[in-house]
Amino acid sequence: MTIEGLKQQQGQSNKWCNFAGVISQSSINEVMSRADIIDVIGQFVRLKKRGANYMANCPFHNEKSPSFNVSPAKGIYKCFGCGKAGNVVSFIQEHEKLTYPEAIRWLADYYKITLQETERSPEQIQQQMAGEALRILNEYAANYFHDYLLNSEEGQLIGMSYFKQRGFRKDIIEKFRLGYNAEQNDQFYNTAVSKGHNKELLAKAGLIKERNGFYHDVYRGRVIFPIQGMTGRVLGFGARILKSNEKAPKYINTPENELYLKSKILYGMYQSRNAIGKQDECFLVEGYTDVISLHQGGVENVVASSGTSLTEDQLRLIGQLTKNLTILYDGDAAGIKAALRGLDMALGQSFNVQLVLLPDGEDPDSFIQKSGAAQFHEFVKEHKQDVISFRLQIGMNEVGNDPVKKSKLVNEIAESISRINKAEDFALQDHYIRTASNKLQVDETGLINLVNKYIRDRIDNDTRHQQRRNEQAAPQLSEEDMAQAAAYEGSEPQPATPAAKEDLQEWALLRVLIEYGHMVYEGYESVARLIEERVDPSLLENEMVLKLYNEYFDHFTHFGGVPETHYFVNHPEPTVREKMASLLHHNTNISHNWKEKYGIESLNGAMTYVVDVDSTLSYFEFKKILKMEEELLKKISEEQDPAKQQRMQMKFVELRKMEKDILKRHRQVVFKSLKVK
Numbered sequence: 001m002t003i004e005g006l007k008q009q010q011g012q013s014n015k016w017c018n019f020a021g022v023i024s025q026s027s028i029n030e031v032m033s034r035a036d037i038i039d040v041i042g043q044f045v046r047l048k049k050r051g052a053n054y055m056a057n058c059p060f061h062n063e064k065s066p067s068f069n070v071s072p073a074k075g076i077y078k079c080f081g082c083g084k085a086g087n088v089v090s091f092i093q094e095h096e097k098l099t100y101p102e103a104i105r106w107l108a109d110y111y112k113i114t115l116q117e118t119e120r121s122p123e124q125i126q127q128q129m130a131g132e133a134l135r136i137l138n139e140y141a142a143n144y145f146h147d148y149l150l151n152s153e154e155g156q157l158i159g160m161s162y163f164k165q166r167g168f169r170k171d172i173i174e175k176f177r178l179g180y181n182a183e184q185n186d187q188f189y190n191t192a193v194s195k196g197h198n199k200e201l202l203a204k205a206g207l208i209k210e211r212n213g214f215y216h217d218v219y220r221g222r223v224i225f226p227i228q229g230m231t232g233r234v235l236g237f238g239a240r241i242l243k244s245n246e247k248a249p250k251y252i253n254t255p256e257n258e259l260y261l262k263s264k265i266l267y268g269m270y271q272s273r274n275a276i277g278k279q280d281e282c283f284l285v286e287g288y289t290d291v292i293s294l295h296q297g298g299v300e301n302v303v304a305s306s307g308t309s310l311t312e313d314q315l316r317l318i319g320q321l322t323k324n325l326t327i328l329y330d331g332d333a334a335g336i337k338a339a340l341r342g343l344d345m346a347l348g349q350s351f352n353v354q355l356v357l358l359p360d361g362e363d364p365d366s367f368i369q370k371s372g373a374a375q376f377h378e379f380v381k382e383h384k385q386d387v388i389s390f391r392l393q394i395g396m397n398e399v400g401n402d403p404v405k406k407s408k409l410v411n412e413i414a415e416s417i418s419r420i421n422k423a424e425d426f427a428l429q430d431h432y433i434r435t436a437s438n439k440l441q442v443d444e445t446g447l448i449n450l451v452n453k454y455i456r457d458r459i460d461n462d463t464r465h466q467q468r469r470n471e472q473a474a475p476q477l478s479e480e481d482m483a484q485a486a487a488y489e490g491s492e493p494q495p496a497t498p499a500a501k502e503d504l505q506e507w508a509l510l511r512v513l514i515e516y517g518h519m520v521y522e523g524y525e526s527v528a529r530l531i532e533e534r535v536d537p538s539l540l541e542n543e544m545v546l547k548l549y550n551e552y553f554d555h556f557t558h559f560g561g562v563p564e565t566h567y568f569v570n571h572p573e574p575t576v577r578e579k580m581a582s583l584l585h586h587n588t589n590i591s592h593n594w595k596e597k598y599g600i601e602s603l604n605g606a607m608t609y610v611v612d613v614d615s616t617l618s619y620f621e622f623k624k625i626l627k628m629e630e631e632l633l634k635k636i637s638e639e640q641d642p643a644k645q646q647r648m649q650m651k652f653v654e655l656r657k658m659e660k661d662i663l664k665r666h667r668q669v670v671f672k673s674l675k676v677k
């Protein structure tokens with residue numbers, strides 16, 4: 001049975017490896033043991049320590065207060081808002097939209113681990129190529145262009161001259177992996193194809209184009225700015241023309257493809273992410289060269305939206321690192337328009353948005369080069385303007401005497417003001433209303449009413465939104481709430497069906513095994529031995545619980561020790577991994593609530609596990625007694641011999657007494673539900 005179980009388990013995991021493609025189990029183990037969940041998740045979101053865990057605003061849904069929880073001890077995360085949960089691999093899978101093997105590769109890449117890969121079939125190579133080809137190709141192209149800039153005559157003569165003229169230092173050129181592509185029609189194309197890259201993909205990546213059956217490079221005679229994602233992967237390119245007399249567009253960007261999603265990319269995010277977190281502020285500029293110049297000048301917390309107005313997704317990227325957004329813009333009309341768009345969205349996402357108008361004729365690039373970092377910071381500090389004042393100033397200039405335009409502006413301003421969270425900053429909102437009514441020369445009460453209308457509209461909207469989300473999330477959360485509550489004495493009755501409660505108790509048993517299996521228990525070598533002896537597995541009705549229960553004890557019997565938590569947290573089956581993350585995480589998280597609600601001491605207390613084990617165990621003993629009673633009653637009704645019948649009845653009374661004892665010991669309301677069936 002045990003050997004059989006182990007074989008089965010190995011079979012599964014082999015199958016899973018083959019399916020994953022190619023990475024050996026030992027490599028996966030190495031990656032898993034090296035990957036630090038705080039380190040990895042910290043690359044994407046701003047984690048704040050809270051007790052033994054870390055909190056952040058969830059990267060998977062939009063939220064204002066953090067409900068995304070990471071437990072370093074257990075190696076798992078869980079969002080109490082949207083329910084997403086898992087381990088370090090699932091996080092990378094989910095966040096970077098990767099398959100399991102791709103996520104393992106990502107982590108191996110990050111930790112500089114060389115993966116051992118088993119032999120691959122042509123189909124597997126094909127499959128893997130299809131998935132990662134764009135990434136590989138972009139990386140190749142970025143290296144090619146960078147190398148061409150540094151090491152070719154034309155690159156030096158044309159590309160390098162341009163960058164030098166812009167004042168870029170070599171270290172900065174390397175930091176941003178800047179490049180150059182030859183003017184010749186198809187030099188990159190020919191080289192790339194000779195290295196085995198295929199035409200369709202090159203075209204998809206926007207690097208080559210077909211005309212009359214011939215392929216040519218798209219970025220001819222252009223300097224190249226690789227656009228990197230949060231983790232440094234090259235997602236696409238921006239390429240600037242150098243000859244001014246051509247009719248071609250000044251910049252060419254990668255077309256949208258699986259990797260290059262313009263609305264989700266901010267230029268400079270990779271180079272700036274640490275500084276943004278550290279300074280707790282993000283500067284937003286328009287162009288690539290603005291970002292690069294600021295970095296060179298020592299201002300490293302800056303990203304560019306690359307000309308497009310800010311999108312919700314871009315704001316979310318920034319919002320994971322800081323809520324302080326400062327927009328630097330120059331005085332031309334286009335710059336102002338660009339700065340204005342997306343601002344309401346930023347206010348809506350609880351950003352503290354400030355705007356800084358640069359001196360006449362300067363853009364961030366020229367300004368930092370002239371002024372240097374110290375003067376730059378001083379200027380920014382002195383000229384920071386909040387969104388509402390900015391809007392008013394710009395709007396008033398445009399409106400003039402036009403009543404229609406004015407009414408539109410009043411509405412816009414009212415909406416912007418309404419987005420400032422009233423609870424957080426009532427005085428500020430008040431201040432803006434007074435200023436605006438003054439400048440716009442409208443009645444203050446009228447403006448207040450207008451602001452209130454916008455707030456009301458939004459609350460209605462949010463409420464509907466929230467309701468929908470609750471409807472989705474509620475069953476999951478309350479189920480676990482109950483599982484936890486049910487495992488403790490004094491928990492309140494929950495309105496669940498008996499069947500659902502049984503299910504929860506079964507999961508609770510598994511949790512107790514995983515968390516405390518290795519600990520000693522009075523009279524037993526370990527909690528695992530105690531449960532092995534006292535719980536009848538035939539009472540387990542949930543298939544997954546039974547399967548994992550058996551896996552647990554197979555491991556125990558075979559290796560002489562209980563499987564560690566990470567065995568289940570990193571289980572080959574995704575459904576198990578997800579369930580484990582919820583099951584194990586919730587435990588430590590709501591314990592504070594229980595303390596208040598039920599007077600239960602912290603779970604981390606040295607001996608509380610005994611209580612936990614006891615009550616879980618009692619449930620199964622209780623269940624067993626009920627089952628025996630039921631069987632006995634059936635036998636009594638069928639028994640013809642009065643003497644035998646009487647003995648059975650005595651036995652029944654005994655069982656009832658045992659039943660009552662357990663109830664008295666635990667007073668667990670949830671047990672009673674079993675009898676309701």
Ligand code: ZN
Pocket residue numbers: 058059060061068079080081082083084
């Ligand atoms: Zn979430």
